[in-house]
Amino acid sequence: MNIFNRYAPFIQDFIYQNNWEALRAIQVAAGDAVFNTDQNVLLSASTASGKTEAAFFPILTLFHEEPPGSVGAIYIGPLKALINDQFMRLNDLCREADIPVWHWHGDVAQSHKNKLLKNPSGILQITPESLEALLLHKHADVARLFGDLRFIVIDEVHSLMRGDRGGQTLCLIERLSKLAGVNPRRIGLSATIGDLESTGAFLSSGTGRETVIPKIEAKGAKWRLSMEHFFNTANEERRGRGSQSEEDKEIPEALPVLDVKSDIAPKNADPGMGYIFEHTRGKKCLVFVNSREECEAVTTTLRQYCEANHEPDRFLIHHGNLSASYRETAEAVMKDEEQYQTTVTTATLELGIDIGRLERAFQIDAPFMVSSFLQRMGRTGRRDLPPEMWFVIREEVPEARAMLPATIPWMLLQGVALIQLYVQERWVEPPKLDRLPYSLLYHQTMCTLASSGEMSPAGLAARVLSLSYFHRITQDDYKLLLKHLISIEHIQKIEEGGLIVGLAGERQTNSYKFYAVFKENEEYTVRSKSQELGTIVMPPPVGEKLALAGHVWIVEEVDHKRHLVYCEQVKGKVPAYFGQCPGDINTKVLERMKDVLRENVVYPYLMKNAVTRLDEARHTAKNSNMTEDPLICLGGDMWCLFPWLGTYAFLALERFIKLKCAPHLGITALDSSRPYFIQFKMKATREDFFSVLSDMEKQPLNPMELIYKGEIPLFDKYDEFLPEELVKKGFAYGILGTEEMKMRIRSWEKK
Known part of the structure; x- marks a missing residue:
């Protein structure tokens, strides 16, 4: 009960009023970390375990003892709905102590925001996009608003670990901290983290602090x-x-x-x-x-x-x-x-x-x-x-x-x-932190320039590349980006040599859509010759397939400016399209799927239809030997490869076979269903197939060689404003799972 006794009286009263008989383990551990260390904290515990209260009880106690002279804590939430929900919960708790709670996102009234701007205090709850807008438009007020900022709480931190939005959040925290002259402690909250140590390191990026990760023993629960x-x-x-x-x-x-x-x-x-x-x-x-x-x-x-x-x-x-x-x-x-x-x-x-x-x-x-x-x-x-x-x-x-x-x-x-x-x-996907975030680099460059006004090229580079999320970006890459942005008038170089936002850049930075680094679901009209087929969201790149109007089409051209997709009808099935989340499947999941086919286990949650269907699939798998032999002849010259690889390694393998191996094996009509199988026609034998793959794998491979001729793989929101070389490099080195693919080919060689 030492932690309970350390809490401010109004928090103790809140606990009594809610008839809590004891603090939860996560609340005791969080209190110990916040009260007794000066480190960052990562709290990982099951949903509805009281993580939010665990973080805020000690924070509010410290604020009660020594009120901050500005906003004292920022709570960053990934969704407006989550912020609205937490706003109500925190408001009830803080009312007794006269600690203001503010929320700030696109649906919040301007009058509420103005009150915060006049009286910066208490706790601010905000989305990454709204924090970006705040830094962009209230740049001169940042030091006054956050000069005594002591904590930043990042809720659902796992949701920010697999794409540009998490990188943006880190960049925002670092930019705000430098502008305000503060180094607030960071507290991450999540129920589903696969690798606590790497998440803790991610949370601490650029702070000079370690991250305390309390070990909370999970209670056994029935589902x-x-x-x-x-x-x-x-x-x-x-x-x-x-x-x-x-x-x-x-x-x-x-x-x-x-x-x-x-x-x-x-x-x-x-x-x-x-x-x-x-x-x-x-x-x-x-x-x-x-x-x-x-x-x-x-x-x-x-x-x-x-x-x-x-x-x-x-x-x-x-x-x-x-x-x-x-x-x-x-x-x-x-x-x-x-x-x-x-x-x-x-x-x-x-x-x-x-x-x-x-x-x-x-x-x-x-x-x-x-x-x-x-x-x-x-x-x-x-x-x-x-x-x-x-x-x-x-x-x-x-x-x-x-x-x-x-x-x-x-x-x-x-x-x-x-x-x-x-x-x-108890396995959960580890965070994916090895990307080359060029799209975000463009965004943060334009944000920094738009908020700061004129800067020298060296000053801009120093400001942006010092953000810890860009540790893999080289000076040469950044020079290439700046030259390109000047050439397309997103940045203008003035006579004295300084840089300002250009006319084309202003059209971007002046739009409310600019605050977000994730793609909005904008509709594209799909056409085949003169016929309009309908609309889709997030079109696949050139050479990929899509399903529409009851047929399958191959994409010939994507006009991002006019939101048009031109395609031609083909036969076949549409592979699962991949992106940050849809289709982002880890290799460990595919390998476990193979084991499901192999093992003779009746899983107790399967109902009658599912039991029957799984039995059929296991029978098929056993008769075909598909779980033991990755390459199966479907009859004649038709073959199917089951690589049991996750999305990005599968994508690398598909391209490796098409670009490096197909000419030697006479492979045609290659058709993928990502990330499950690759079907193709082949004139060569099974032995030839594995021999060629093995020989080609042993040769030095630059991942850039796995990009198709004429392909510019635009996936992230601002890729269209990047030089082609960086778009290709980001895809080849940051997305394609080349090393994992090579390991899988070597494992086939041993069979």
């Missing part, structure tokens, strides 16, 4: 978990529950599933949607999907079920492209204990917002990462209920004469692999 499989046909029979093994008590319990047969289905009904419709009735649930487009389609289908059954609409929708009013309506309804509605959502409700007593979460198909699965699972299980998630895996019925790879239920295997990796190994 209520089920996974069912459906073919996308309206005539599929309804199925009951599957078998359950009691062999391994650590594995979560299977769920009893109701069998309600009275519902009327709309035309062309999807049995997976019918299953969700039945088992959300009278309950408060979330349905997670993996994309905005799927979110819209699923919500529409579920509402059609309501209409067909003459029931009132009980389905809400929540994703990042909706207006604030739509999102807030869904959040308010979900918090209302009297309402029993279900919200279909993307990752926007994956993170820490408390939306009340949720009874059940559904996941349509498998997420791509263990961390996403854990975050989504953690939305339920609050208020003393066990966490509960139902996976609904959907698949097209394989054609009677389908080739081997099309008969494997990849999403079912992926779902099982994600669960087993955590249940058996």
Whole structure:
């Protein structure tokens, strides 16, 4: 109770009023680290374990004892909804001590922001994008606003570890600290961190401090978990529950599933949607999907079920492209204990917002990462209920004469692999910190120049390259960038030799969209010759495929300025498109999927359909030997390679085969389904295939050689403003998993 006694009286009163019998382990550990050290702190504990209170109880105590002379703490949250939620929680706590709590993002009234600007004090809750806008437009006020800043709390820190947004957050903290002349302690919060040590090092970048990482022993918890499989046909029979093994008590319990047969289905009904419709009735649930487009389609289908059954609409929708009013309506309804509605959502409700007593979460198909699965699972299980998630895996019925790879239920295997990796190994994806963030480099260069006014080239380089996130960027790369930005008039060189923002650059920096480093979901019109096919979001690069209007098309040209995609119709399937999150699958997940096919285990959470489908897949895998032999002949000169590699190593291998090996092997018609398999025609033998791969792997390989002729791989938001050489270099050295690919080829050589 020493930590409790150290807390300020108003916090002790808060704990008594909420009938807490004891502090949680995370709160004791955080109090010890904040009160008794001067280091940064990384708090990792399960969802709803009290991490926010653990961080703020000691911070508020210190503020109570010695009030800061400016904003004393910044809380950086990844989502507006999370900030709104935490604002209400902190406001209640701080009101007693007269410590102001401010929130600042695009939906907050200007009058509230003006009060903070007049009286900088207490705690500021803000998104990275709003903090960028604040530094850009209130540059001269930064020292006054944050001159006594003592803490920066970064919530859901894992969500900032895999792309430019996390890098932007680090850059913002360092820029603000230099401008204000402070070195605040950083406190990171997360429920799903795969590598605590590297995350701690990331958190401390540029501070000169170490990071304290309290070891919190997790209590054993029961999950209520089920996974069912459906073919996308309206005539599929309804199925009951599957078998359950009691062999391994650590594995979560299977769920009893109701069998309600009275519902009327709309035309062309999807049995997976019918299953969700039945088992959300009278309950408060979330349905997670993996994309905005799927979110819209699923919500529409579920509402059609309501209409067909003459029931009132009980389905809400929540994703990042909706207006604030739509999102807030869904959040308010979900918090209302009297309402029993279900919200279909993307990752926007994956993170820490408390939306009340949720009874059940559904996941349509498998997420791509263990961390996403854990975050989504953690939305339920609050208020003393066990966490509960139902996976609904959907698949097209394989054609009677389908080739081997099309008969494997990849999403079912992926779902099982994600669960087993955590249940058996407590494994979560490690952070990806080895990128070459040229897009962010452009953004931070323009932000620094726009906020500071005229700077010398040397001064600008010193200011930007001293930011710790750019430690892999060379002086030569930066000179190349500045010359290019001058040539495209984003930067202007004045007669005295100084640099200012150019006319084209002003069009960027003056837009509210400039504050964000992630791509907005802007629609592109897709055309084939004179025919308009429809619209898509985030077009694939030239040479890739997309599905639209019931056909498959290959991209011939992307006009980013006019948001046009030109393509030509082809046959085949569309591979899973990759990016920062969609399709970002770790090699360990693919290897575990292979083990799922190999092992003869009945997972207790699989329901009847899923058990049957997995048995079929295991039978197919055994007969084809696909888990032991990576290269399978599908008949004649058609072959299939199963590399069991994660997205970025798979992408490198695909290009390595096309560009380096195909000419020697007579490979044609290469078609990938990333990151599961590569199908192609080949005139050579199996022995020739592995011999050529091995010989080519032994030769020196510059990753730049894996970029297609004429390809400029634009993926990040500001890549279009970079010199082509840097775009290619960032992709080749920062994204392609070349070393992992080479290791896999060497492992085949040993077989």
